[in-house]
Amino acid sequence: MPIQKLADRIILNHPKGASTEVLLYGATVTSWKASDKRNPEPVERLFVSSKAALDGSKAVRGGIPVVFPCFGAPTHPDHKNLSQHGFARSELWSWDSEVMDNEAGVSIRLVLEPSQKITAIYAKPFRLNYVVTLAEHQLSTDIHVTNTSTSTESFEFQALFHTYIRAPSDSVSVTPLQGLSYKDKTDSSFQGLKTESRAAVDVKKFTDSVYTNAPQKYEVSWPGGGISVKSQNLKDVVIWNPQAEAGSKIG
């Protein structure tokens, strides 16, 4: 069965061995296993904390949480009743459809629409469609935000994937970010933007950097492993790793 619909999650299996799991809670991808040249057997590519709650009691600490309609603490007046990173990662999404099921890819669509609970904190006419596609060596996540208003009402939003890549934090690095402007969220004494001087950005110390106008094509590499990340229409990229310093404060 390439697509298994369980009560709380969807499991996708690719005929060549890759697999992924998507929780209906938050539409959070909690596992992606794929092979590569170094590993003929599929290996897990995403990090999920051993302490993560997967029962829908709080946003999943790991995998790929979906962030909408605000990133970080809300700053826009429309988001004033929301918590950090918005509500999409902590709502129950609905199954919509199977999009594709063949050797090229196995793909499903989930949907999130305003419920009474959401409208109480965010009364905007939105619909989110989320398509997760598993290919032999690739996982694609596409978020489509629709303004369902029948009038001229508009709204501003931020949307992103909060991907936790499974990598050794003492030796992983990300390229190419050199020369880009970034907000260093670990440095509250400095309000402006810094310029990235490093050819390869590591996360050996607590890192929380928001790069703007980034190239949308990155190599995340470590000795003996790595992963390529591509994005479309997502021009900012965040490199975050709490390390022990900030990690010890996370539940």
Ligand SMILES: O=P(O)(O)OC[C@H]1O[C@@H](O)[C@H](O)[C@@H](O)[C@@H]1O
């Ligand atoms: O604890 P949360 O809400 O999942 O956020 C985790 C982190 O998410 C990152 O994307 C932010 O840049 C950090 O500032 C934040 O701490």
